[in-house]
Amino acid sequence: MIIAVDGPAASGKGTIARALAKRYGLPHLDTGLLYRAVAANVQRLELDPTIEADAVAACDFDDHLLEDPELRSDEIGKYASVVSAHPLVRAALFHRQRRFAHQPGGAVLDGRDIGTVIAPDADAKLFIRATPMIRAKRRHAELRERGSQVSLDRVLADIRARDLRDSTRGIAPMAPANDAALLDTSFLSIDAAIQRAVALVEARTAAQVESP
Numbered sequence: 001m002i003i004a005v006d007g008p009a010a011s012g013k014g015t016i017a018r019a020l021a022k023r024y025g026l027p028h029l030d031t032g033l034l035y036r037a038v039a040a041n042v043q044r045l046e047l048d049p050t051i052e053a054d055a056v057a058a059c060d061f062d063d064h065l066l067e068d069p070e071l072r073s074d075e076i077g078k079y080a081s082v083v084s085a086h087p088l089v090r091a092a093l094f095h096r097q098r099r100f101a102h103q104p105g106g107a108v109l110d111g112r113d114i115g116t117v118i119a120p121d122a123d124a125k126l127f128i129r130a131t132p133m134i135r136a137k138r139r140h141a142e143l144r145e146r147g148s149q150v151s152l153d154r155v156l157a158d159i160r161a162r163d164l165r166d167s168t169r170g171i172a173p174m175a176p177a178n179d180a181a182l183l184d185t186s187f188l189s190i191d192a193a194i195q196r197a198v199a200l201v202e203a204r205t206a207a208q209v210e211s212p
């Protein structure tokens, strides 16, 4: 079974994807980390993330980089959203994601274009949403916990800028697939959001069994 979980920053998609992976015993890939690794590599090599050839040169990263906690920083998130708009960067990361999705037994992937581009044939597709202010508060709390002094206003502005860039880029823009189930987590606890996500996956897969 392939499960695609898409949505904007701090919508809860990562938490939901991890919980679904655990519940169904499937491997999980946080595809945002791949773009974050490219962004970190751009920085390390002192390249320019806005130049496609520079970003492509940074796609050849060592897998150890994916373990680096620094990838989770907001600055890297911002750069990730810049490098991810380059078609050749998306092409360079495409096969790796597609292979992961189609491994025997299936997988759970979370990102922005899993249901639309990476695994349009997924058995269940969820698109996770929450209001920008609620997402900013969640991200702000996370960053504070990691010792950052960033203000809520700054985080909200960054989230809005990233949403705009991710949803208006020419290639693989962030958007729900036509057949995605929408889940708004604005007023749901983590447990309630996970329960709801499981119910949506069950409904999708049950419908497929009934009408093969």
Ligand code: CDP
Pocket: 008, 009, 010, 014, 031, 032, 033, 035, 036, 077, 080, 081, 082, 084, 085, 110, 111, 112, 113, 114, 162, 166
């Ligand atoms: O967790 P958060 O949403 O803050 O970030 P992320 O999922 O790690 O993604 C970082 C950036 O990578 C996003 O803003 C997107 O621009 C890009 N991304 C993408 O284009 N396609 C994906 N499948 C995943 C991430």
